[in-house]
Amino acid sequence: MADTQFNWAQTKQLNPVQLFIAFAVPSAVAFTGFRFVLPALYAGGMPAIVAWPIIASIMLLCFTIVPLWLMNREAKELGISLKSRMCLKPLDRRQWLFSVLLLIVGLAVAGGAASAVPLWIDISGLSVPEYFPFFLNPTVDPMSTPIAELTPGFELKGAYWLIGLMVVTLFLNILVEELYFRAWLLPKMIGLGAAAWLINGIAFAFYHTFQLWLLPQLIPLSLMMAFVVYKTRSIWPAFAIHLLVNSLNVVAIAYLIVA
Incomplete structure (x- = not known):
């Protein structure tokens, strides 16, 4: 099949109720997994x-398969390749430069917003549950906290197998967020006009109902990634930045395990 360019205007648009369901279902599944199943296992x-x-990993694997199946079916209906429908459109140097600069700005704003997280936690009354790992707790500095306090009841040092588990988890996280929320869902929102990327970005940030204490950081980065994909019609830049950020997280955890 010829790799015909995917025209976003040709894809079936979702109405407001369908859009709500499209964001609410993965949010509800994630909330159930992290706020009910996780504490049960921890207990x-x-x-x-x-x-x-x-x-x-279990939840993310399911949400990786779903958008791939949906996009493959739609690709056949539109007479295009799955690669095109996945919004894996190649970009030229100028588009890459534009995208990377914007995403770096998004990362910088999100990084700067980290200082607002403790204040947001105080104002909102949110708290980080003890059954969440230390790297999701913005009040914990893993480099200055004794390693025994980071993972109570678990010997982190020397647990090399955990590096592989984290690599799989964080890569699946990238696939889900780029394939489901941006490659599959965002093109189905362009009927909303210029507000499509804005609504997608905000809704994606609130998809993280299981860790709303990170909202000050999630919103700016979510908006910037949605905007870049909306403007370029490609998930490649968002995928690349996402991969870089998650790789740094893996490296940080691996350092604690190996050091």
């Missing part, structure tokens, strides 16, 4: 740093 004696990636 049963499984360390948070082990339970979290296991639960996340």
Whole structure:
């Protein structure tokens, strides 16, 4: 099949109720997994740093398969390749430069917003549950906290297998967020006009109902990634930046394990 360019205007648009369901279902599944299943496993004696990636990987695998199936079916209907429908459109140097600069700005704003997280936690009354791993707790500095306090009841040092588990989990996280929320869902929102990327970005940030204490950081980066995909019609830049950020997280955890 010829790799015909995917025209976003040709894809079936979702109405407001369908859009709500499209965001609400994965949010509800994630909330159930991280706020009910995770604490149950933690209470049963499984360390948070082990339970979290296991639960996340199972849920993320399902939400990777779903958009691939949906996009493959739609690609056949539109007479285009799956690659085109996945919004894997090649970009020229100018488009890459534009995208990377915007995403770096988004990362910088999100990084700067980290200082607002403690204030947001105080104002909102949110708190980080003890059954969440340390790397999702913005009040914990893993480099200055004794390693025994980072993972109570679990010997982090020397747990090399955990690096592989985290790699799988964080890569699946990239696939889900780029394939489902941006490659599959965003083109189905362009009927909303210029507000499509704005609504997509905000709704994606609130998809993280299981960790709303990170909202000050999630919103600017979510908006910037949605905007870049909307403007370029490609998920490649968002995928690349996402991969870089998650790789740094893996490296940080690996350092604690190996050092």
